[in-house]
Amino acid sequence: MSSQVLGALPVSESRETPRGWLVVLSAMIGVAVGLSPIPFYTIGMFAPELSRAFGWSFAAMMGSIGVQSGVVMVSGPLAGFAVDRWGARPVALVSLFLFALCFMSLSLSNGSLLLYYGQWAVMSVLGAGTLSATWTRVVNGWFDRNRGLALGIASTGTGLTGLLVKPLTAWLISDYGWRTAFVVIGLLPIVIGLPVVLSLFRENRKAVPMADSAEATAEYGLTLRQALHSPRFWLLAAAFFLISFALTAPTPNMENILKSFKFELAEIGRVTASFGLAVIAGRIIGGWLLDRFWAPACAFAILLVPAAGCWLLSGESLTHQGAFAAVICIGFGAGFEFDLLAYLISRYFGQRNYGVIYGTFYTVIAFGGGLGPVVYGYAFDTMGNYGAALLLGIGCVIVGGALLLALGRYPEWDQD
Missing domain, CATH: 1.20.1250.20 (MFS general substrate transporter like domains)
Incomplete structure (x- = not known):
């Protein structure tokens, strides 16, 4: 296209x-x-x-x-x-x-x-x-x-x-x-x-001839109105609602998830400390991969990592090593999420109205991310464990990743 x-x-x-x-x-x-x-x-x-x-x-x-x-x-x-x-x-x-x-x-x-x-x-x-x-x-x-x-x-x-x-x-x-x-x-x-x-912190003013705004930069791409009329916009919105729901929900519940497996507080602290490092790794490694492979396919493959982490936590028992692996997998996926969104918006919608388009998608992420912890907490209150909620999260992150595959090739922004 x-x-x-x-x-x-x-x-x-x-x-x-x-x-x-x-x-x-x-x-x-x-x-x-x-x-x-x-x-x-x-x-x-x-x-x-x-x-x-x-x-x-x-x-x-x-x-x-x-x-x-x-x-x-x-x-x-x-x-x-x-x-x-x-x-x-x-x-x-x-x-x-x-x-x-x-x-x-x-x-x-x-x-x-x-x-x-x-x-x-x-x-x-x-x-x-x-x-x-x-x-x-x-x-x-x-x-x-x-x-x-x-x-x-x-x-x-x-x-x-x-x-x-x-x-x-x-x-x-x-x-x-x-x-x-x-x-x-x-x-x-x-x-x-x-x-x-x-x-x-400076915008790249040499990217294109300056527009009316003194801070204007690369002006290729769609306006918000054009983006809203694009099927890709709604496909991406649906995908990121599911992805944000699945990746945000376990994070504030992680300590309680591990506690439900009878982990002691000190051990929970040691295990969850690895989350921050996993987030950093997800951002850098995921970003490096996005530069080298078609982003939707890359995203689908990487999102299988946090799905595996949720699967480890959904069982009836959990070892110390399994807890570490699960936290690292979920942290890696959580770190990749926002890089992926920024990259896809810039490639499929361009820079012309990047700020407001990204902000609109942030609304979707805020809704999915805000809903996820509530659903997980409700599941724990009613069933006494997180198993069903984690299985739901696995389904959401896999379906969300699969939806990205329908975005198609990157548009070519040609100079007129």
Whole structure:
């Protein structure tokens, strides 16, 4: 299938320079201190402290993740529109600063659960500019031949958060209390993120002749309206709803899944520590493979890895080695998911309205990802185990991967 867009450059024309790898580094750090990983990886450590302080149930505090997912379904596309309209760099700078203030404001919690949810809602609106659409749009503009690898490295920021911010949060809570921990973790986007983005994060202005926007970059591709009329858009949406449901659901339930197999708390900690490394491996290895093979076929093969991990957890017994293998397999697949989405959007829909198109797909991911943990939790409450839910997840990830195979060949964006 061939598509032509006025003023576009062929996607095959290489734009890669050494400067682009500094942009990848800055995007990686921006991802690491943004809205997606910091609340997700720290809520599990803050929850027991808030429960002791205010008597909130664990389920009520996990509801904050549901609030974030629901709000991001609206704020994600709006942030993508802002990136397309005003450029990724200014949106990233403003959103990092506002997200940091919102996260620090959680230290002022006074026992009102409604106010706590409201803080999460505001944080999810103002921090939406730190989501993947902002960073991946700019990385796409610097790379073609090594685009998958560049996206993979940039996205390892979430894995770094899991490896570094989680233990930092635990230490801060233990030695200084949860209020201080909220403030210190909230300062990271300002102290680390803002200087790096200011100095290194730049759009590739040499990719094409400049458009009206000072931050405009490669303008080949479809508008959002054109994308919405494409069968590929809805095929990709269905696939990623199933994939996000299957890959997100086990993560917040992992400790309880292992606990259901009679693992001790210390052993659970050792096993789940491998998740962050597996996410990083999934991003880098998956991105490298995307550059060398047709992405849908590559995705289908890689998604069989987390399916195998879920199968290991769905049995009636689980060895220590099996638990390690399952966590690594699921982490590898979870790491690959967002790289894959960014890569497929850039290849099948182009860069013209990349931000808002990615933001729209993020709505699908937020819905599937928010629904998955709830379904898994309900399955455990009603049946006392996760076996049926994990088998459902296996079916979803395999069907989602198979749907990608129907996307067909990449469009050829020809210069008119």
